[in-house]
Amino acid sequence: MDNESGPRNERKRGSGVKVVYDILRDEILHLELPPGSPIDEVQLSERFGMSRTPIREALVRLAGEGLIDTLPNRSTMVSQIDFLNMHSYFDALVLMYRVTTQLAAQYHRPEDLLIVRARQAEFADAVEAQDALAMISTNAALHLAIAEAGRNPYFTALFSRLLNEGRRILRLYYQSYEDRLPRRFVDEHDEIIAAVEARDSALSERLAREHAEQIVSQVQKLLVREGRLDIRL
């Protein structure tokens, strides 16, 4: 909430939309702009030191990615998480974990694995540091790197969107609870990476599915773990 781009004369022409998009996107994903937050163009214009036009264009872009909801002549707001349809989300997420990991086993290149391993190291550091928020984002970054190694832009784009959504969901919960972060996930990632590297498609897909189902299971536990009001009647 502090990376304003500065006045016009310090920005390269043509970069306005992207700067605003990048910053707002990150703020939405980090829940600095939580679901349901109103988005006010005039305030953003003041904040970023630019006219409303590039702000609006960035908002169109964010809307296209489902991160904000807009209707004509109405206030824009940060999109809500559709908890009523989590099963759709989980179906799509698990399938994308499987498909992208299998494709990575088939199509990865050496430079891909360098990136994947770097992301895994970051993830392991976050788990070691018991830093839940870092874990959430480094997990997404790792799996996105695997997806990119699979080289199917359609799946990568969908998976990216799902991972982003997952980041928002998880952040809602890890902000409120102090869970021990399971070291097991680091080991699972290592196994997946090894299977990918070995180009073992079937094993990659199987490990990815198990891993994804673990994650879904954990999210589901989070979703139902709302303590019941304990009042004697």
Next chain:
Amino acid sequence: MDNESGPRNERKRGSGVKVVYDILRDEILHLELPPGSPIDEVQLSERFGMSRTPIREALVRLAGEGLIDTLPNRSTMVSQIDFLNMHSYFDALVLMYRVTTQLAAQYHRPEDLLIVRARQAEFADAVEAQDALAMISTNAALHLAIAEAGRNPYFTALFSRLLNEGRRILRLYYQSYEDRLPRRFVDEHDEIIAAVEARDSALSERLAREHAEQIVSQVQKLLVREGRLDIRL
């Protein structure tokens, strides 16, 4: 190329962006704006009788859907079809045919089937009329209706994008060749619809996969069916 929205005083405020988006989107999908066509904001502004601002917002939206390519300070153009990566496209297409059809078998409602049947009737009419262009669009509409009956917005969105891309690809070819349209596809659609209606997930998925593979196979034939220059050397 004729549905301009008229001057400002005949349009409802707030509808500008959508009107331009809808018209340009259709023109891209119908190849009236073929791949690689330049997009000129000033001309569009004159054509639609509105300022460039809503035009640009519509273009941001189209870019987000991969229908146009934009870079800062450069001319926008209609996105090319990436023929070098058709295998990625086919992988995604087949998987989406399977997934959405299976989900339709699981989650469809009576009103969904009414729509699906109406789209199939339109498809059958197009085949009967040997109207290739109508067949291309009604086929996409039918499968999108099936996907919507499956009720997973993530898959539906990806499939919609893939079907749109397929429309552009097929139009490139059917504009140039006069093929007999196979009646077989009508029958296959009927079988798929019956399996969906019967809630037979496994059969639905199998039929969808076979159907998709037929379509892929046909597209592949189109792609390689460029006559070789027949000159004696």
Next chain:
DNA sequence: TGAATATTTCTTGTCGACAAAATAAATACA
């Protein structure tokens, strides 16, 4: 005559202003 440079023109990105639509606040009435 082809290449390099300068100039002109065109297109894109952004600006601030205007006004329609929505929202909030104030006023009137029962």
Next chain:
DNA sequence: TGTATTTATTTTGTCGACAAGAAATATTCA
């Protein structure tokens, strides 16, 4: 005091203008 109406304010959609960047054209030079 609660409801309906009116007024004021805020926000959004669009406008046309300005200027930076890119492309096209003209000019110069070897």
